[in-house]
Amino acid sequence: MSEPIGWVLAVPLSAKQMLELPPKKVVSKIEEAIKKAAALGADIIGLGALTSPVTMGGQKLLKRTNLSITNGNALTAVMTCEGIVRLIEQCPTPAPAIAVIGASGSVGSCLVRMIASNRLTEHLILVARNMNRLNKLSESIRQDNRDIDVRTSYDMNVVREADIVVLLTSSSDNLLQPEHLKEGALVLDDTQPRNTDSTLLSRRPDITIVDGAMVDINGIVINGDINVPSGLAYACLAETMLLALEGHPAHFSIGNPTLEQANYIGTLAQKYRRYGFSLAPFHSFGKKLPHDNPTYEVKG
Structure with a gap:
């Protein structure tokens, strides 16, 4: 065949x-x-x-x-979840808070459920423009995972509380700005066209930006x-x-x-x-980042 x-x-x-x-x-x-x-x-x-x-x-x-x-x-959500697991291993914070920007969207809603079902964090920050859909999603997460603290907002400034930031928005603009990120934040940019710009690294050399779902x-x-x-x-x-x-x-x-x-x-x-x-091994703006490239398995 x-x-x-x-x-x-x-x-x-x-x-x-x-x-x-x-x-x-x-x-x-x-x-x-x-x-x-x-x-x-x-x-x-x-x-x-x-x-x-x-x-x-x-x-x-x-x-x-x-x-x-x-x-x-579906595969984008799976690979993004695996990327989060790898970032958690690299994060110096023992129990990192995770923010998902664009959480109510197609990839975002599936990813949020995967994060919760795999117990990847105790602190989940969900950001989206459609607060009605976002609140419905967060409520279902709370019902099934009462040990997870879930916060919702349409304001990008709440992302400053996150150690790991996942970007899943549909936009032609660079939404993520230096003031939105805490010291040493790890960013997984899963957008196409991407919503981060390489100048963000020069303005915030303490952060890491990873090309998502590769x-x-x-x-x-x-x-x-x-x-x-x-x-x-x-x-x-x-x-x-x-x-x-x-x-x-x-x-x-x-x-x-x-x-x-x-x-x-x-x-x-x-x-x-x-x-x-x-x-794939982590890349940032197309350039390979040094890492140990372990293999992880996550469940839906």
């Missing part, structure tokens, strides 16, 4: 255009890319970067029945530049690869991924480990 091949197609819109143009026009451009993929012979479509949030995690594309769609956010795919050949170091891929792309390898016959992660989906895609990553599909 031959192994699958794939294509990476670009939607000809900038991040700013995707977020500010009329939604129908943006979705129309994404639909054109999907039609191109179908013409090439694709069976499954993975949404990358802002193509996921502007289509409500793929929900605006469900009228298509000839292709399977995933937003890539996956080792050293067993897969990519012909072309996907704007990441060789042998690596974004988790959303890696999720699409895993589902293609498995021959997954239907839509997968649409809207907000569930813990069950995170568990399933994590199991597939183990199944196809011969191709890589593990959390």
Whole structure:
């Protein structure tokens, strides 16, 4: 049986255009890319970067029945959670507080549940613009995990209380500023386009910024530049690869991924480990950081 091949197609819109143009026009451009993929012979479509949030995690594309769609956010949550575990090992604070910015979003809501179910912290700070969704999420976390202190806010200034900061926002701007971070904070930037700027490191040399949800795919050949170091891929792309390898016959992660989906895609990553599909060594703005690169397992 031959192994699958794939294509990476670009939607000809900038991040700013995707977020500010009329939604129908943006979705129309994404639909054109999907039609191109179908013409090439694709069976499954993975949404990358802002193509996921502007289509409500793929929900605006469900009228298509000839292709399977995933937003890539289940594996993104899994790899982000593994990254947090690695950062906890490197954090000098014995019981680090974790802040998740964009906590009510597709990746964020799944990630928060994974953090709680894996008991990664006793102090969880959730930040998002939609306080209604955020409060519903926090209440469900409190009900199932009464030993975890959960705080919610739309104000970025509360992030100063966190030792580890996870950035999961959909924005074309650099939201995280020097004044938002405590001394020695560890930042996991899981955004595409990224919401941190390299000048933040020069203004705050005490902090560390890690490129989030980067996956080792050293067993897969990519012909072309996907704007990441060789042998690596974004988790959303890696999720699409895993589902293609498995021959997954239907839509997968649409809207907000569930813990069950995170568990399933994590199991597939183990199944196809011969191709890589593990959390990559930490990088910061594309440059490899020194670390011991241990392997961690987290559960949905």
